[in-house]
Amino acid sequence: xxxxxxxxxxxxxxxxxxxxxxxLLSRISTEYRILEISHKRDFPYSSTYMDTPExxxxxxxxxxxxxxxxxxxxxxETTGQSYLEVKYRSIKDRTIKWRIKNEFNNSNPDExxxxxxxxxxxxxxxxxxxxxxxxxxxxxxxxxxTKERITFDHNILFSDKGNSLIExxxxxxxxxxxxxxxxxxxxxxxxxEMMIRSSGFSKYCVGSALLKAMPKANLIKPKMLLLQKIxxxxxxxxx
Numbered sequence: 001x002x003x004x005x006x007x008x009x010x011x012x013x014x015x016x017x018x019x020x021x022x023x024l025l026s027r028i029s030t031e032y033r034i035l036e037i038s039h040k041r042d043f044p045y046s047s048t049y050m051d052t053p054e055x056x057x058x059x060x061x062x063x064x065x066x067x068x069x070x071x072x073x074x075x076x077e078t079t080g081q082s083y084l085e086v087k088y089r090s091i092k093d094r095t096i097k098w099r100i101k102n103e104f105n106n107s108n109p110d111e112x113x114x115x116x117x118x119x120x121x122x123x124x125x126x127x128x129x130x131x132x133x134x135x136x137x138x139x140x141x142x143x144x145x146t147k148e149r150i151t152f153d154h155n156i157l158f159s160d161k162g163n164s165l166i167e168x169x170x171x172x173x174x175x176x177x178x179x180x181x182x183x184x185x186x187x188x189x190x191x192x193e194m195m196i197r198s199s200g201f202s203k204y205c206v207g208s209a210l211l212k213a214m215p216k217a218n219l220i221k222p223k224m225l226l227l228q229k230i231x232x233x234x235x236x237x238x239x
Contacts, residue, residue: 011095011177013201014191015226017234018154018172024194025139025152031186032141032150037078042137044077045153048104049204051131052124055215058131061205062216066091069121070204071128073104084113086120106130132207133159143186149177150187158207166210170234171227173201199226 016024034041050071051057060068070087084102089095098120102113108129109117117125139152152174157167174196176187191197201223209217209224 010093010179011175012198014174014176014196015199015201015230016172016174016196017230018170019234020194020196021152021154021172024174024190024196027190027194028141028187031145032143032148035140035142040078042139045136045138046075046077047134047203048073048075048130049132049134049208050109050128052127053129055131055208056124058205058208059215061202062219066093071117071121072204073102074099075104084109084116086117088120130161132204132211134203134207135159141187146184146186147178148185148187151175151177153203156203158203158211160208160211162212164211166207168227170231173203 035043037043049057050073057068057070061070066089068089070089072085072087073082074085075082082101082103083099084104085097085099087095087097098116100112100116102110102116109125114125117128121128135157136153137155139154141150141152142148152172154172155169156171156173157165159165174191176185178185205220206223206227208214209220
């Protein structure tokens with residue numbers, strides 16, 4: 001799936017009951033190719049988000065600052081590859097990502113990581129620390145006739161360094177990645193037919209707010225209500 005990394009892109013997220021995921025995948029199966037490795041199509045991932053002791057990146061997101069950063073270690077558990085990533089949300093609502101191969105060892109970044117981070121978050125590179133771990137399963141599609149990459153995350157759980165844990169088995173998160181906002185998209189057309197609407201959703205912010213008291217957490221209350229609605233819908237689809 002070379003050429004679909006989209007390190008400079010637009011992102012659109014959709015959250016919905018996980019029980020609807022098989023139907024959605026079936027309806028778009030003729031328009032997209034699925035990532036398959038060793039006959040597997042559903043892969044385990046883990047992310048460890050880094051932040052300052054004052055929760056700088058969390059607060060940037062909560063305040064809706066148009067130019068903001070997110071730092072995380074991403075581990076592809078099937079292959080064992082580990083990357084340190086910096087994600088930048090630009091004022092033009094684009095996501096730009098930089099990354100290097102770097103092992104996460106449950107502590108602060110090593111010298112190689114600090115040199116990398118200093119290029120992007122100079123003022124706080126030396127003060128960030130592990131803040132939240134997120135594990136999930138991911139299915140990845142790319143367009144056959146369209147320049148799109150779509151990821152579906154499910155079996156989502158969060159934990160923190162205090163060993164608190166919360167699981168969200170009822171939640172699925174789809175993310176559409178492409179170079180621009182316009183253009184044909186069978187995926188978007190299918191979502192419209194299924195009445196699944198786009199919704200900004202930060203796994204880091206939601207997971208942090210679910211596990212512990214966070215500053216400005218009242219601003220994320222609409223997302224908490226959305227989670228409750230999705231959980232209720234999942235029960236209905238299961239019944």
